Amino acid sequence: MAAAMPLALLVLLLLGPRGWCLAEPPRDSLREELVITPLPSGDVAATFQFRTRWDSELQREGVSHYRLFPKALGQLISKYSLRELHLSFTQGFWRTRYWGPPFLQAPSGAELWVWFQDTVTDVDKSWKELSNVLSGIFCASLNFIDSTNTVTPTASFKPLGLANDTDHYFLRYAVLPREVVCTENLTPWKKLLPCSSKAGLSVLLKADRLFHTSYHSQAVHIRPVCRNARCTSISWELRQTLSVVFDAFITGQGKKDWSLFRMFSRTLTEPCPLASESRVYVDITNYNQDNETLEVNPPPTTTYQDIILGTRKTYAIYDLLDTAMINNSRNLNIQLKWKRPPENGYIHYQPAQDRLQPHLLEMLIQLPANSVTKVSIQFERALLKWTEYTPDPNHGFYVSPSVLSALVPSVVAAKPVDWEESPLFNSLFPVSDGSNYFVRLYTEPLLVNLPTPDFSMPYNVICLTCTVVAVCYGSFYNLLTRTFHIEEPRTGGLAKRLANLIRRARGVPPL
Amino acid sequence: MAVTYCLSRPATALVAVLLLSFGSVAASHIEDQAEQLFRSGHTNNWAVLVCTSRFWFNYRHVANTLSVYRSVKRLGIPDSHIVLMLADDMACNPRNPKPATVFSHKNMELNVYGDDVEVDYRSYEVTVENFLRVLTGRIPPSTPRSKRLLSDDRSNILIYMTGHGGNGFLKFQDSEEITNIELADAFEQMWQKRRYNELLFIIDTCQGASMYERFYSPNIMALASSQVGEDSLSHQPDPAIGVHLMDRYTFYVLEFLEEINPASQTNMNDLFQVCPKSLCVSTPGHRTDLFQRDPKNVLITDFFGSVRKVEITTETINLQQGSEIMESSYKEDQMDEEPVEPLKYAEQLPVAQIIHQKPKLKDWHPPGGFILGLWALIIMVFFKTYGIKHMKFIF
Numbered sequence: 001m002a003a004a005m006p007l008a009l010l011v012l013l014l015l016g017p018r019g020w021c022l023a024e025p026p027r028d029s030l031r032e033e034l035v036i037t038p039l040p041s042g043d044v045a046a047t048f049q050f051r052t053r054w055d056s057e058l059q060r061e062g063v064s065h066y067r068l069f070p071k072a073l074g075q076l077i078s079k080y081s082l083r084e085l086h087l088s089f090t091q092g093f094w095r096t097r098y099w100g101p102p103f104l105q106a107p108s109g110a111e112l113w114v115w116f117q118d119t120v121t122d123v124d125k126s127w128k129e130l131s132n133v134l135s136g137i138f139c140a141s142l143n144f145i146d147s148t149n150t151v152t153p154t155a156s157f158k159p160l161g162l163a164n165d166t167d168h169y170f171l172r173y174a175v176l177p178r179e180v181v182c183t184e185n186l187t188p189w190k191k192l193l194p195c196s197s198k199a200g201l202s203v204l205l206k207a208d209r210l211f212h213t214s215y216h217s218q219a220v221h222i223r224p225v226c227r228n229a230r231c232t233s234i235s236w237e238l239r240q241t242l243s244v245v246f247d248a249f250i251t252g253q254g255k256k257d258w259s260l261f262r263m264f265s266r267t268l269t270e271p272c273p274l275a276s277e278s279r280v281y282v283d284i285t286n287y288n289q290d291n292e293t294l295e296v297n298p299p300p301t302t303t304y305q306d307i308i309l310g311t312r313k314t315y316a317i318y319d320l321l322d323t324a325m326i327n328n329s330r331n332l333n334i335q336l337k338w339k340r341p342p343e344n345g346y347i348h349y350q351p352a353q354d355r356l357q358p359h360l361l362e363m364l365i366q367l368p369a370n371s372v373t374k375v376s377i378q379f380e381r382a383l384l385k386w387t388e389y390t391p392d393p394n395h396g397f398y399v400s401p402s403v404l405s406a407l408v409p410s411v412v413a414a415k416p417v418d419w420e421e422s423p424l425f426n427s428l429f430p431v432s433d434g435s436n437y438f439v440r441l442y443t444e445p446l447l448v449n450l451p452t453p454d455f456s457m458p459y460n461v462i463c464l465t466c467t468v469v470a471v472c473y474g475s476f477y478n479l480l481t482r483t484f485h486i487e488e489p490r491t492g493g494l495a496k497r498l499a500n501l502i503r504r505a506r507g508v509p510p511l
Numbered sequence: 512m513a514v515t516y517c518l519s520r521p522a523t524a525l526v527a528v529l530l531l532s533f534g535s536v537a538a539s540h541i542e543d544q545a546e547q548l549f550r551s552g553h554t555n556n557w558a559v560l561v562c563t564s565r566f567w568f569n570y571r572h573v574a575n576t577l578s579v580y581r582s583v584k585r586l587g588i589p590d591s592h593i594v595l596m597l598a599d600d601m602a603c604n605p606r607n608p609k610p611a612t613v614f615s616h617k618n619m620e621l622n623v624y625g626d627d628v629e630v631d632y633r634s635y636e637v638t639v640e641n642f643l644r645v646l647t648g649r650i651p652p653s654t655p656r657s658k659r660l661l662s663d664d665r666s667n668i669l670i671y672m673t674g675h676g677g678n679g680f681l682k683f684q685d686s687e688e689i690t691n692i693e694l695a696d697a698f699e700q701m702w703q704k705r706r707y708n709e710l711l712f713i714i715d716t717c718q719g720a721s722m723y724e725r726f727y728s729p730n731i732m733a734l735a736s737s738q739v740g741e742d743s744l745s746h747q748p749d750p751a752i753g754v755h756l757m758d759r760y761t762f763y764v765l766e767f768l769e770e771i772n773p774a775s776q777t778n779m780n781d782l783f784q785v786c787p788k789s790l791c792v793s794t795p796g797h798r799t800d801l802f803q804r805d806p807k808n809v810l811i812t813d814f815f816g817s818v819r820k821v822e823i824t825t826e827t828i829n830l831q832q833g834s835e836i837m838e839s840s841y842k843e844d845q846m847d848e849e850p851v852e853p854l855k856y857a858e859q860l861p862v863a864q865i866i867h868q869k870p871k872l873k874d875w876h877p878p879g880g881f882i883l884g885l886w887a888l889i890i891m892v893f894f895k896t897y898g899i900k901h902m903k904f905i906f
Contacts, residue, residue, distance in 0.1 A: 091603065129653050136655020139629050141636055143654075155865040163857040182603035183611050184630040207626055211603055211611040231853040 028054040028068040030194050031277040032201045035315070036258075038283060038294065038336060041098040042248040043214065044258045048201060050193055050240040055227055057234060068274060069238060070192040072137055073222060077236065080126050083170070084115040084159050087134060088219035089181035091211070092245075101309050104241060106217045110140055110179035115159050116170040127172045139184040145174040161223025162234055181216065183207040189218055192240060200272025200320070201280070204264040205242070215245040259335040267331040271320035278320040280334060285313045297335040301325075358400075381450050389452070399446035407436045553667040553708045556817040557660060558583045558593045561642060563674030563683045565599040570613070570754040571745050573601045575673045575715055575761040577623040578615050582768040583669065586816030594645055594660055596632035598674075598684050608751060615757050615765060617749040631658050639689045646670075647700045664705035669713070669814045673761065676716030678739055679724075695725040702728040709802070711814040715760050717742040720796040732779070732802045732809070736760030736786070737793035744792050759791045773816050779806040 030052050037045045054069040066074055076082065088106035096102070112131065116123055127150065135142035154168050186207050190197050197205055210216060219241045224234040246263050248256060260267050271278040281304065286294050300316030301324075307313075318325055318334060325332060346364040350357070367373050413434040419427045429438045492511070500510040560583070562576035580595055602611050602624045613624040632641060644650050645660050662668055674681055680688040701707055712733040714722050719735030726733065736743040736758070745755035746762045757765070763786040771777055783797050783806070799806050812818050858864075 132653040133655055136631075136657045139631065139633070139657075141634055144635070154868070156860070158857045158859050158861075160859075161856065162854045164854065166857055178634075180600045180603055180634065182600055183624060183626065184628050184633070187627055187629060207611040208609070208622075212609075226854065231855070234854065 027056060028052060030068050030272065030275045032272060032275050033277070033279045033281060034201050034204070035103070035281045036283065036334070036336070037100075038256075038258070038286070038338075039099045039245070042256045043099065043245055044248075044263065044336070045099065045102075045215075045243065045245045046263060047103055048205070048240075048242040050202070052194065052238045053225070053235050054238070055233075055235045068194045069236070073192065073220070073238060074236075076130070076133060077222065080130050081117040081120050082114060082130075082222065083117050083163070083224065084161055085112075085222040086114070086160075086219070087112045087138070087221075088217060089138070089140065089179065089185050090215075090217040091181045092213070092215035092217075094215055094217075094245075099245065102243070103309075104219070104243070106219055107175055107177070109175060109177035110142060110181075111173075111175045112142065112145065113157055113171070113173040115163075116172075118165075118167065118170060120170065123170055123172065131174070138188050140179060140181075141176065142179075144176060149176065150174045159223070160221070161225055161237070162231075181218065182211065186210065186218065189220070189240065189242075192220070192238075194274045195272035199270050200275055200278055201268065202272070203269065204260065204266050206264060206266060209264050210242075210244055212250065213244045214247045214250075215243065217244075218242045256338045257336065260333050267333040268320060269331050275321075280318040280320070280332075281315040282318070282334060282336065283313060284316050285311075295337045297337070298332075381448065383451055383453075386453060386455075389455075393450070393452045396447040396449045399448055401445045402443045404441040404443070406439050406441070408439055409436045410434065552665065553813065554665040555662070556588050556592060556667050556669070556814070557662045558588055558669040558671070559596075559645060559660060560593065561596045561637070561670075561672045561674075563598050563637060563672065563681060565684045567599075567601070567604055567606050568754055569599070569674075570601050570752070571757050572673045573597055573599065574613050574615050574623060574757050576671065577613050577628070578757070578761060578765040579671045579713075579768075580628070581623050581625065582765065582771075583815055586768075586771065586812060587773050587819075588815075588817040590629045591657065592817065593629075594632070594658065595628075595630050596637045596642065596645075597630050598634065598637040600634060606753075614749065614752065615762070617747050617756060619749070619751070629657065635684075637684060639683050639687050639693075642683075642689070643693070643697050646697045646706075648704065648706060660706075662706050665708050666706070667709045667711070667814050668707045669711050671713045671715075672722075673715040673758070676714070676718060676722065678718050678721045681714070681716055681722060691722045691725045694722060695727060698726060698731060699728045702730075709804075709813070713764075715743060715758050719743065720798075723798050726798070726801060729801055730803060731798075732806070733798040734782070735796050736791070738796050741793040760786050760793070760795060763790060768811075768815065771811050771815065773812060773818055775810075775812065777811045779809040779811065782811060 030050065032048070032050045035047045035049075037047070039045055052068050052070075054074075056063060063074065063078065073085075076085070088111045090106040090108050090111075093108060094102045094105050112134065114127065114130065116126060120126055124147070128146065131142045131145040134140075151173050152168060152171055153173055157171060157173060158166055186205070190202060190205055193202050195202055197203055219239075221237075221239040221241070223237055225237045227233045227235040246258070268280070282296055282300070284294055284296060284300075284303070296316055298318075300318060301322070302317045302319075304315045304317055305312065306315075318332065320332070346362070348360070348362040350360040352359040361377065363375070365373065415434055431437065496511060503510050558580075560576050560580050562572045564572040576595070576597060580593065583593060584590070601607060602613050609619065611624065612619070612622045615621050615623045632645075645658070648660065650659055660668075672681060674683070676682060679692075680690045681694075682688045698710065698712075701710075707730070709730045710732070712723060712726075712731060714734070715736040716722070718737060718739050718741065720738045723731075723733035723735060724739075737760075744759050746757045746759045748755045764782075767782065767785050779799075783795075786795050788794050802809075
């Protein structure tokens with residue numbers, strides 16, 4: 001008994017965290033990275049990726065020692081014989097038109113797709129149990145996944161990891177669009193990270209900033225990858241990704257200056273001690289464009305250039321493991337500033353006053369080359385007083401055309417002209433310098449259909465009302481107020497009738 | 512005791528008398544402590560916190576539940592022992608001007624949602640059926656652990672419910688209700704299955720006292736925010752958020768609980784006095800006739816906290832490093848490598864393969880009951896019409 005106790009303690013110690021400082025190399029590794037991309041619309045996108053790679057074949061060995069790879073997910077892989085698992089929670093929609101292509105997009109709500117190993121006999125049963133277990137781990141209503149919202153795609157969703165054959169019978173896919181993602185989903189996601197939210201890039205993951213965004217997507221991806229270049233054995237890769245897009249107007253108050261503190265209300269203090277690589281990449285592709293320059297502070301030591309998603313992009317790299325990066329004050333706050341030439345725009349707007357003056361909108365804009373600029377104004381139609389309508393109101397009302405006065409750059413520089421010498425058509429507008437010419441253009445007038453009342457309606461109403469009153473009320477009045485007398489039938493010829501007429505005129509009773 | 516030898520005789524006698532009295536006091540103090548150790552009789556604490564209302568204007572019910580959740584976590588009950596059911600999501604609601612927050616005090620003083628919250632049943636999962644299954648333990652086998660109430664007969668359970676209610680019922684999500692009789696029967700099931708040692712039931716709804724009228728199982732103490740015929744009122748609105756943030760009763764309970772720490776000795780009688788009619792406008796009620804102990808002996812932390820009774824030892828244990836077992840397991844894995852062919856990644860969009868794949872034949876299922884019944888009916892009608900003599904031509 002006494003001898004067994006120290007042995008038991010020894011074994012406990014070996015499985016404890018002291019093991020990693022021993023001589024042999026670690027069998028799992030963590031890489032974390034953050035990519036900050038200023039978007040064309042002035043917003044900024046931040047994509048976190050935490051990759052834990054575990055050099056172990058879970059199927060063959062019975063594993064009981066988990067270090068960086070979270071035990072909750074490792075046990076799932078062995079118990080349900082998973083080949084791949086992809087689970088994402090998203091709020092919002094990635095607007096490709098304004099923001100450009102995303103690295104990895106996910107549908108709004110919760111999406112789960114899983115490849116099972118071909119040793120699984122009852123795939124549907126494993127799928128149902130797996131979704132229940134995941135709903136407990138991630139505090140989401142994934143238990144609502146059943147046969148009514150599960151499909152087996154036959155052509156897409158091929159495995160993203162190593163795969164020898166792809167029999168789609170072992171693939172299941174389900175989406176829950178009504179699923180809300182909030183702090184209670186972020187909390188267990190953060191707890192799967194080796195450094196949790198204490199050190200490294202994960203200190204930036206604060207819920208009150210991450211959910212105040214236009215787009216928030218967090219995902220867990222598990223897949224087998226090649227362990228080395230020869231690719232003879234597999235390693236399990238767990239990627240946790242989180243993409244957010246901070247809105248320039250909501251969080252930035254309209255200014256396009258960004259910094260880590262502005263976005264996350266935190267700065268980076270130290271790298272995660274368990275990470276083998278901890279980097280921040282900032283997209284500086286627009287660094288030297290003509291009129292706008294992007295200034296990144298502190299200046300990066302290295303840059304990385306590659307063709308990403310079809311275009312050549314340049315990234316500034318900040319390596320947290322580089323001791324020179326985190327300065328004396330032990331914090332790193334990356335700032336992005338757009339340096340614009342001084343504002344030379346001008347807008348003048350004078351709203352209308354009813355029956356006094358019209359709207360006036362004047363704007364001075366610089367149009368970029370090879371682009372389309374649309375200017376639109378919203379208006380509401382109001383009801384006029386009935387005397388203000390024209391006799392033909394159904395024709396509509398006219399809005400005066402807009403005027404466009406432009407200085408257009410010339411292809412060929414023109415010389416200033418002498419007004420007396422040149423033809424008349426060349427001297428309509430005075431030209432100050434020959435590099436551009438002045439032109440004034442007009443748009444079409446606008447014909448607006450205002451809501452028109454039915455002018456014949458008062459007449460119709462009066463007729464109808466009077467008829468109804470006369471017929472109904474009149475009949476009742478007569479019934480109630482008239483008295484009826486019985487009249488005897490008249491006998492006698494024409495002469496008698498004439499005589500009675502005369503007698504009645506005289507006031508004498510008839511014959 | 513060594514002090515007595517140094518003093519003179521009368522002083523010695525005096526000191527001896529004093530020490531004796533101190534000794535007796537100390538002995539009775541130890542007795543008190545020992546008695547308290549065995550007083551409550553529970554070994555673990557659970558909490559089931561339910562908010563039953565949906566929609567943005569019922570923000571205050573979610574804030575009520577989250578403030579009790581926060582107090583209970585602060586006093587020591589871990590997330591694994593709390594079943595939190597919220598019927599709607601207020602924090603990430605599009606109408607919330609400050610996302611990922613739920614406030615209990617106006618001017619956004621206290622964020623009860625916090626950064627470390629785990630909601631077990633949310634949105635459409637908060638139904639009467641799921642609530643009763645959680646209480647009675649009759650849960651489908653695939654339910655994850657965090658959604659189960661794994662209490663035993665030494666568990667003290669706190670059950671807090673809030674929402675809209677009436678005389679004898681509580682409304683769940685505007686589509687169904689639970690009656691006081693169902694609730695009482697659920698508690699009786701729990702008692703018969705020995706799923707609790709003592710149970711504290713708190714309800715903050717209109718006419719809340721009607722919900723505990725029908726309890727008949729032992730060891731239940733109940734509190735409600737208003738009597739039958741009275742409405743429970745909400746506390747204060749916040750102009751920036753636009754809704755009422757908390758209900759009065761739970762607001763004053765939260766203020767009361769903020770002053771409790773895991774070591775405090777406050778008892779249940781103080782909790783009964785929490786919201787007098789002048790503050791709450793309704794009359795809070797309580798029911799203790801089913802409870803065996805006297806409420807003044809019941810500590811608040813018996814239900815709201817998770818006080819563990821620990822024994823501190825002063826022995827030291829020496830741990831030694833051993834590397835043999837670690838290295839051998841690693842070497843074993845290296846020797847296991849056989850020369851296999853290299854693995855490859857799957858092609859994401861193999862167009863030729865997709866175009867030429869054959870659709871799989873569906874499994875044949877025998878015709879179902881409806882089709883069989885229809886055919887039986889047709890055949891029966893045929894034979895009744897044309898007579899049974901035609902049968903011999905068939906068979």
